[in-house]
Amino acid sequence: MPRPSIYDVAALAGVSAATVSRSLGGKSKVAPETRQRVLDAAQLLSYVASPQASGLASGRTRAIGVVVPFVTRWFFSELISGVTDVLRDSGYDVVLYHLGSARDRDSFFSRMPLARRVDGVLTCSMPLTDEHTLALRALDLPYVSIGSPMPGRASVGIDEVAAVGAAVNHLVHLGHTRIGYLAGEPDDADFGFISAPQRRRGFELAVAAAGLEVDPRLQASGRYGTRGGASAMASLLAGPVLPTAVVAEYDELALGALLTLRRAGLDVPGDLSVVGVDDHEMAEVVDLSTVGQDVHEQGVTGARLLLQQLDGAPAGDGGAAEAVHVLATRLVLRGSTAPPAGWRTR
Amino acid sequence: MPRPSIYDVAALAGVSAATVSRSLGGKSKVAPETRQRVLDAAQLLSYVASPQASGLASGRTRAIGVVVPFVTRWFFSELISGVTDVLRDSGYDVVLYHLGSARDRDSFFSRMPLARRVDGVLTCSMPLTDEHTLALRALDLPYVSIGSPMPGRASVGIDEVAAVGAAVNHLVHLGHTRIGYLAGEPDDADFGFISAPQRRRGFELAVAAAGLEVDPRLQASGRYGTRGGASAMASLLAGPVLPTAVVAEYDELALGALLTLRRAGLDVPGDLSVVGVDDHEMAEVVDLSTVGQDVHEQGVTGARLLLQQLDGAPAGDGGAAEAVHVLATRLVLRGSTAPPAGWRTR
DNA sequence: CCCGGACCTGGAAGCGGTTGCGCTCTCAAG
DNA sequence: CTTGAGAGCGCAACCGCTTCCAGGTCCGGG
Numbered sequence: 001m002p003r004p005s006i007y008d009v010a011a012l013a014g015v016s017a018a019t020v021s022r023s024l025g026g027k028s029k030v031a032p033e034t035r036q037r038v039l040d041a042a043q044l045l046s047y048v049a050s051p052q053a054s055g056l057a058s059g060r061t062r063a064i065g066v067v068v069p070f071v072t073r074w075f076f077s078e079l080i081s082g083v084t085d086v087l088r089d090s091g092y093d094v095v096l097y098h099l100g101s102a103r104d105r106d107s108f109f110s111r112m113p114l115a116r117r118v119d120g121v122l123t124c125s126m127p128l129t130d131e132h133t134l135a136l137r138a139l140d141l142p143y144v145s146i147g148s149p150m151p152g153r154a155s156v157g158i159d160e161v162a163a164v165g166a167a168v169n170h171l172v173h174l175g176h177t178r179i180g181y182l183a184g185e186p187d188d189a190d191f192g193f194i195s196a197p198q199r200r201r202g203f204e205l206a207v208a209a210a211g212l213e214v215d216p217r218l219q220a221s222g223r224y225g226t227r228g229g230a231s232a233m234a235s236l237l238a239g240p241v242l243p244t245a246v247v248a249e250y251d252e253l254a255l256g257a258l259l260t261l262r263r264a265g266l267d268v269p270g271d272l273s274v275v276g277v278d279d280h281e282m283a284e285v286v287d288l289s290t291v292g293q294d295v296h297e298q299g300v301t302g303a304r305l306l307l308q309q310l311d312g313a314p315a316g317d318g319g320a321a322e323a324v325h326v327l328a329t330r331l332v333l334r335g336s337t338a339p340p341a342g343w344r345t346r
Numbered sequence: 347m348p349r350p351s352i353y354d355v356a357a358l359a360g361v362s363a364a365t366v367s368r369s370l371g372g373k374s375k376v377a378p379e380t381r382q383r384v385l386d387a388a389q390l391l392s393y394v395a396s397p398q399a400s401g402l403a404s405g406r407t408r409a410i411g412v413v414v415p416f417v418t419r420w421f422f423s424e425l426i427s428g429v430t431d432v433l434r435d436s437g438y439d440v441v442l443y444h445l446g447s448a449r450d451r452d453s454f455f456s457r458m459p460l461a462r463r464v465d466g467v468l469t470c471s472m473p474l475t476d477e478h479t480l481a482l483r484a485l486d487l488p489y490v491s492i493g494s495p496m497p498g499r500a501s502v503g504i505d506e507v508a509a510v511g512a513a514v515n516h517l518v519h520l521g522h523t524r525i526g527y528l529a530g531e532p533d534d535a536d537f538g539f540i541s542a543p544q545r546r547r548g549f550e551l552a553v554a555a556a557g558l559e560v561d562p563r564l565q566a567s568g569r570y571g572t573r574g575g576a577s578a579m580a581s582l583l584a585g586p587v588l589p590t591a592v593v594a595e596y597d598e599l600a601l602g603a604l605l606t607l608r609r610a611g612l613d614v615p616g617d618l619s620v621v622g623v624d625d626h627e628m629a630e631v632v633d634l635s636t637v638g639q640d641v642h643e644q645g646v647t648g649a650r651l652l653l654q655q656l657d658g659a660p661a662g663d664g665g666a667a668e669a670v671h672v673l674a675t676r677l678v679l680r681g682s683t684a685p686p687a688g689w690r691t692r
Numbered sequence: 693c694c695c696g697g698a699c700c701t702g703g704a705a706g707c708g709g710t711t712g713c714g715c716t717c718t719c720a721a722g
Numbered sequence: 723c724t725t726g727a728g729a730g731c732g733c734a735a736c737c738g739c740t741t742c743c744a745g746g747t748c749c750g751g752g
Contacts, residue, residue, distance in 0.1 A: 003461065005738060005739085006739060016702045016703075017702090017738090017739075018740080018741075019700085019701060019702075021739065021740055021741080022701090022740090027740095028700095029700070030700075031699085031700060031701090034700080046458070046484075048462065049739070050402070050461075050462040050738055050739070051398075051459075051462060052398050052401040053707090053738035054738075055707090055739090056396070056402055056708065056709085056737090056739070056740090057739045057740040058707085059707075061398065066442075070427075071417075071427045072426075073423075074418075077417050077418040077419075077423045080444075081416075081417045085444065088450070093443075094443075095409070095442075096430060096442040097430075097434070097440075098434065098440075104434070111394070112394055113394070113397075113439065115394040116394065116395075116398060117397050117398075226627070226631045227631075230631075255628075281571070285572045285602065285605055286605075351707095351708060352708065361732085362731065362733080364732060364734095365730085365731055365732075366709095367710055368731085373711090374711085375729065375730065375731095377729080377731085396709065398708075398709085399707070399709035400709050400710070401737090402707090402710090402737045402738065403708080403736075403737055404737085
């Protein structure tokens with residue numbers, strides 16, 4: 001028994017297919033009594049309209065393309081979770097495009113499978129080349145970028161520069177003067193976090209603003225993740241000049257750093273303070289001070305912005321389509337930061 | 347300028363729409379020279395066939411529904427990553443359904459938005475009621491279940507009982523006799539890991555098999571995640587009888603347990619051994635012994651099984667459609683386990 | 693009593709492809 | 723030279739729904 005079509009429902013309800021469509025779609029006027037009859041019939045047959053056909057006829061797909069470079073990393077999974085929750089509740093399907101490598105991205109943006117498949121696009125902290133951006137623009141679909149502003153398009157994110165600045169200032173206020181920086185490096189998939197440059201800049205600006213010197217000997221980098229943080233910290237420890245505190249580009253690096261320090265027998269924050277950025281779920285576990293961002297909320301906001309564009313401005317006019325939403329970050333003080341050794345409050 | 351249709355391509359190439367379709371679809375015979383002309387024309391117009399229309403006409407959507415209860419948890423994100431990689435390379439789109447709460451699931455399975463949207467379905471460790479299962483069956487689509495076998499359908503997973511058993515045996519061989527168990531509890535979303543009962547059973551069977559007593563005073567549970575592990579361990583420490591080793595239902599719990607132990611000033615593995623299950627990425631960082639499973643590989647395998655059904659047996663015959671793939675687990679020995687205090691090798 | 697308008701509903705034309713069927717043309721065998 | 727097999731390609735019929743347009747009813751007002 002094949003799936004029932006709209007005609008089956010129409011026949012059962014004793015109306016035309018047009019009326020069934022109207023009753024279910026809820027758009028134009030149908031006599032309440034008629035509508036109920038149709039609804040009952042549909043229910044009875046457990047009829048579900050073919051998204052294919054309805055999309056073809058109406059020009060709307062009721063699906064959103066969500067493009068992410070990674071799905072296994074904390075930041076992205078939080079984002080996806082926020083996005084999918086909002087979209088599901090609005091009746092949109094989420095088509096997930098997982099583009100880890102540059103190769104994947106290139107082939108994706110040149111083939112553009114998004115073309116007629118979705119009503120809108122959401123990219124999450126995607127490192128896009130000009131070509132990619134162009135291809136995206138050519139789609140001329142409602143679009144929101146999360147994690148990286150895009151000229152003329154709506155976006156949501158945090159102030160990366162300020163976030164790292166807050167971390168630095170916290171250390172400065174504690175009295176630290178030799179502040180190190182742990183950065184991530186692009187990994188095999190040739191992808192560094194898109195926010196990396198800004199975070200580094202945030203670090204340097206804040207250090208300079210505090211009247212301190214930006215000392216390259218106090219900076220180190222490691223591959224993505226905890227492992228990278230561990231090795232970066234190790235190289236800092238092996239360096240010519242020791243910091244009294246370090247800020248990590250993101251929490252995973254800080255976690256690794258903590259590990260290295262513990263193994264080296266150094267006390268945190270006694271011998272060295274550590275502060276991260278993100279407020280990763282593990283940060284609380286290891287008592288890491290950090291600058292938190294609400295990633296789930298960014299996903300939610302991004303999705304909402306997109307929905308707004310979808311049933312409002314038809315992509316491209318002023319209004320919400322260009323809004324840049326900057327979400328707040330918060331300094332989360334935990335046990336990994338303290339005044340430098342030998343320093344005392346006046 | 348609206349998106350080009352197949353007729354635009356046809357006109358440009360000087361052929362009929364049918365030929366364009368055949369040239370791009372690659373199915374039936376087209377003269378190589380003609381096909382090339384069509385390909386060039388399509389390329390020139392950057393033509394992408396509407397999935398809607400082609401799906402409607404052909405009955406295939408080139409999309410797979412992936413249903414997960416969570417996306418932010420290690421296990422699931424790894425799975426999704428494996429699944430999406432395979433499907434993307436096979437030209438399938440992934441429609442992600444993120445159903446965290448029982449309410450979400452109920453409304454999902456009763457509305458069944460999957461109906462005509464996808465060619466196949468993949469569920470990942472979903473706790474399904476009989477109703478859900480029935481609704482899924484009624485779809486009559488190629489289907490693979492990851493993380494929980496389903497009668498008559500293909501599935502992939504690990505032997506949960508054996509995995510925990512391996513953890514227990516490891517401790518037994520080390521000489522432990524008072525072995526505790528840390529379990530997770532369902533969280534707000536009313537969801538406990540679907541494998542929880544089997545893991546517990548694995549624990550109890552292995553303990554019994556070792557000739558030891560299953561002592562309820564050596565078992566504790568906490569809410570999902572590290573936090574839960576920490577509190578579960580705490581309650582064990584506060585209990586009437588102390589274990590010399592504990593196995594945690596999954597690594598996140600073990601991580602929390604390690605934290606509690608460290609804070610309590612207990613040495614691991616000196617005072618107490620800890621072993622987890624999963625080989626979570628943080629396990630390596632904190633030097634946790636564990637029983638590892640390759641979750642990414644499970645995703646890959648699941649996706650492959652589904653593809654096999656898609657272009658082979660039309661859902662429901664014998665063959666691969668019912669295969670139960672059990673992937674291997676491996677005992678990963680790290681620094682969190684050792685013989686019990688006061689014990690020495692003969 | 694007649695007419696205009698509001699309100700429902702049905703008919704039918706697509707939406708943009710796919711594909712069965714059949715026509716045309718080429719070429720080798722009879 | 724005739725005939726038949728194939729290969730290539732076009733015609734047209736859908737796929738299942740949405741939506742424009744027009745027709746039919748029912749009312750209230752003139």
